[in-house]
Amino acid sequence: MEVLSKIGLDDHYENKLTLSTVLEIDRNDISGKKTEMESLPGAFLKKLMMANANARSVCLASSDADNSSSDAGSDSYNAINPLDLTTAVFLCSDALLQQALVQKMSLCQFAIPFLLPDHETREITMMLWSMRGIVRKFSPSYHAFTKSFVEERLVLSQVPLVSFVRQGKSNFSKSLILNKLLSNPKQHHDTFCHRNMTCCDIPRRISDGLVEIAWYLPCGNRNVDRFTDPVAVANLRGDIRVFDKQFSFLCQTSAAVYIFCDDTQNIKMLEGIDMKAEVFLVTTSSQGKFFTLKKMATKPSLKTTTVSQKKRSEEDLVKVLQTSVATMLETCPSKISVENMAKSARRSGILVDEDGEECQSARKNAGKITRTITTVAEFKSKQLLSQGSVWKGLSWLEKESYRLRKAGRQNVEHYRSYLKTQEKELRRKQERLGKSPPMADFLHGVVTSEAQRSHFLRWLEMDLENLSRQDLSGLRDQYTDLRRKSPQAKERIAEIDMNISDCCLGLEHFFRECGQLYKYTSYLPEYSQQRKVMEHLPAHCAQMLLDGFPVELFDGDASNIPMKWITDVLAELHDVMHSKSNVKVVTILGAENVGKSTLLNTMFGLRFSVGGGRCTRGAYLQLIGVGEDVRNELGCDCLMVIDTEGLKPHQMNQDDDSHERDKDVATLAVGLSDVVIVNISEDSAAEIKDVLEIVVQAFVRMHDTGKIRPVCHFVHTHKSDVPTRERKERETQLSAQLEQMIATASGAERKHKITKISDVIEYDPDANNWCGNTDTQTTWLHLHFTG
Structure with missing residues (x-):
């Protein structure tokens, strides 16, 4: 078609644009320059994926304006109507990208x-x-x-x-x-x-x-x-x-x-x-x-x-x-x-x-699973067999083997041997439990063709959301209301939080099961049929990352990273990318309900789960490609973005274990990251203090690892516009708070060489503070990397 050729989309009428190609960071993303006519689709798509309400107003490069000396009729011919641009983009996008575009258009x-x-x-x-x-x-x-x-x-x-x-x-x-x-x-x-x-x-x-x-x-x-x-x-x-x-x-x-x-x-x-x-x-x-x-x-x-x-x-x-x-x-x-x-x-x-065969076949496969669900809690306990008490027990044993908090006066090696024996017993129990029929159907859906897998995962994701939405919506409203009005009601808040966890059922629960199945089948003989079925699973999961699906890094229910599973998935990713997998990591931290997931979605065009209450549990990662024209400049082949669960203010933590969990999440985020975004709400000074203490302690913990100090950006979110003078005062107060907290945290961690914030964080108060309005979601960070 003439219009497609004019804007550089004619090749994509047959070979469709994909979500991963649209999200890829290129020269235009970094330069911020106006775009030429053939780059209009890319500029439109980038703005739209960031839920920019001005996406339909993409403009031409100055070179086009300089060459506009022709008559009005010619100018009209050389321009393009926004509706034509939208239609062209949809005609040239695959099904997964079309669905992502529609969700962003709805948000705009x-x-x-x-x-x-x-x-x-x-x-x-x-x-x-x-x-x-x-x-x-x-x-x-x-x-x-x-x-x-x-x-x-x-x-x-x-x-x-x-x-x-x-x-x-x-x-x-x-x-x-x-x-x-x-x-x-x-x-x-x-x-x-x-x-x-x-x-x-x-x-x-x-x-x-x-x-x-x-x-x-x-x-x-x-x-x-x-x-x-x-x-x-x-x-x-x-x-x-x-x-x-x-x-x-x-x-x-x-x-x-x-x-x-x-x-x-x-x-x-x-x-x-x-x-x-x-x-x-x-x-x-x-x-x-x-x-x-x-x-x-x-x-x-x-x-x-x-x-x-x-x-x-x-x-x-x-x-x-x-x-x-x-x-x-x-x-x-x-x-x-x-x-x-x-x-x-x-x-x-x-x-x-x-109505296409791939979509309908995927829907049928997803339906086999969802038809077996009567109540979410019952399904999780009876069909996701490797999770629950077994997985939590294994998680505790793994952490205890390093921390030795219950060793008392026992010989350390004897205690570790005892823990190892307990772990083997639980692994044998997992093996006896085996694989449920719904999990077999899930694995069948994952290992099919790439196009059908994407449809299957989206069908299953939407069906699971439909099943749990009614219960979750009310519980999240209760949780948010009680957290805001009565943060001292710890037991009730914890009870609702547990109910939310019980009612949640998403793709992450199925992939947690995959991780456990993969772990214990790796101990089986090489000729085992069950092992042969599972050994290709990390490769399929690596492809999911490339296709734009989030993958759970840190299990929010068991407070554990399935190391073998994640390690092998990332190893497969390295192979799929032909070793061009030099990664820079951007992670976000902050309290509950301050819009962390929304900020990442807006900045990078991602699709982390967004909702009320304690929606994100654990940590999830998504992958963004980097174009060859800017890889040397950014120093990486791809960007890994990690979304983390909300940190709870100290007065809302029911016990020391939950507070320790928050510190673990923060330490994990800081330890992995080249850039850390700390999203703080300006509505509660006490909450800011509690969250910052956790974050600062995480930076202090990582000081002796030899890792280059990560860049840290602080995003201040407001429910209404704040005058510039007041905003500057708050930023100055933040710097003073950080210096005080560094002294306290370094003492607690017995690292007395740390005396100032710059010892653990690369942070410029004038350049690394950003102000955003929660009503307009206008915050945009210009991230830079070191090392």
């Missing part, structure tokens, strides 16, 4: 491709798979009294669909009207690209026929909500007389269809359409001086009834449309999920992206 409150046209093949595809990852919280009217929220996967939500289409030309922007219709009084969002936006007056080429979808989700505040119930809104780009297949589909699935047209337009085409929706005509005068909203009866014959009198401004039109949609929602019996719309799409001759 952009409308999402729903029916994607391909003008090369003349096919239309419904993007059901790509939308499956979107999960949102909202407060519908039936929950307004209790002010509670519903958390749902949006493709499964039963909500009315309201569609907006155009026949002929219109004197005003339909998309601009929609943005005003959906925006709250206190906050405006450009959900749909419109004429008044930069570059959006450029003619569209490949995005004509695109249907976008967005959701309006009420927050439960009547003073803010435009509508008290959730509603999905579809917007067809182009004339319905040209794109009759898309229009027919919308008429079958929508509760209401609003047709924008001139008052002289012929609407006879509606007679032959299977119309299940209410139809409204928004007509304008030929001079565009006024409009009228009319309701149309399509059966037994075309008749219209005026709903509103003639109005003269777009603001008037928005108010009339709001009233019309709100009235429809109050009595609307026609609710449908996006998943169920797929049936109508297939009947209409529209393809569905998840």
Whole structure:
């Protein structure tokens, strides 16, 4: 296609872009320069993956501006409409990348491709798979009294669909009207690209026929909500007389269809359409001086009834449309999920992206596992056999063999021998427990082809989230509320925390089981069939890292690193990368719920788990490639980013063991890292002090290892804007606090040579303090490496 060739994507129409290639760090990421036309897709993708709300405003390099002396028509030809750019990127992305893009577009409150046209093949595809990852919280009217929220996967939500289409030309922007219709009084969002936006007056080429979808989700505040119930809104780009297949589909699935047209337009085409929706005509005068909203009866014959009198401004039109949609929602019996719309799409001759053999086979394999789950806690105890008390016992024995805290007056070697005997007994017990049928199904899904493995893991991940969401959502709300209001209620907080752990079931639990199975099968004879099945598992896990999946480094439940498993996975990664695996490590530390995972996702475009309460347990790593053009400059072939669980303030630790665990997590992070990001919330001085003490002690512990001092960045997150003067004062106070804590920590660790912060951390108070707003997530760090 001409547009794909123009922006340098023609090679990727067949050989699709992948998530790993998009996340790769290149020259543009470091220079921050404007991009040339052929780099527009890359610039757009990078901004989008970082959830940058200005992603659609990527600009051309100055060289293009210098060469813009041609006539206006030529300039218009050489530019590209943001909708064309979006369509081109989706046509050239694989399924996993499309799903990641949609999740980021949803976070930016952009409308999402729903029916994607391909003008090369003349096919239309419904993007059901790509939308499956979107999960949102909202407060519908039936929950307004209790002010509670519903958390749902949006493709499964039963909500009315309201569609907006155009026949002929219109004197005003339909998309601009929609943005005003959906925006709250206190906050405006450009959900749909419109004429008044930069570059959006450029003619569209490949995005004509695109249907976008967005959701309006009420927050439960009547003073803010435009509508008290959730509603999905579809917007067809182009004339319905040209794109009759898309229009027919919308008429079958929508509760209401609003047709924008001139008052002289012929609407006879509606007679032959299977119309299940209410139809409204928004007509304008030929001079565009006024409009009228009319309701149309399509059966037994075309008749219209005026709903509103003639109005003269777009603001008037928005108010009339709001009233019309709100009235429809109050009595609307026609609710449908996006998943169920797929049936109508297939009947209409529209393809569905998840109907491919790989996706459906992966879904079937994931379903074999989830169908066996009645309650999460029971499944974990009966099917993940190597975990639970056995794995925790092994973890304790491993740590005790180094720390010898229970040795007392025993001979050290005798005590270690006793611990080794205990470990062998537990390993034999693991071997007797064996492998459950769900784990056999999981291993089968992991060792299949690369494309099917990615689909399988995403299906299983989403299905597991759906199973545990209802219980977890309430528990996390309780945990957060109690932690904020009554941090002294340690026992109750610990109880809820344990309940959260019991209700959690994710991919990490299955891979923990893999690590244990791999460990004990490595002791079996080489000819053992069970060993042969397991020995290739680290290679598949290494490929997962390259594909963009997170891998658990530190088990958050057993407080242990499965060393053999992780070591062999990283060794396989080294082989897969043909020894080009020089790694720099970036790790984040901080208290619970300060947005550590969100910050990493925003900075690097990653997909660490984000949610309320104590969501991240343990530590997880993701891999980002580094382009060959900047490897020498950065001194590495890839970047390893580690997300860690939240450190608890001292008053919330129930016992010394939990406090020791926090120190272990911090020490692990510091010991592995070239760069450490410490994310601190400015809302609680006591919490800052507690967290900083843990972090500083970790730096002190690592002083004698011979490791080069890691660079340390402090991110100060605020719930509201803080004046510059006050921010500077806080940063000065932080430096003084760190110096005091260094003296205390060095004394506790008996390292009296350490007297100042620079002895253990490379830290410049003027360059390594960053301020971010939790509402806007604007923080961006310019990381640098040493060594």
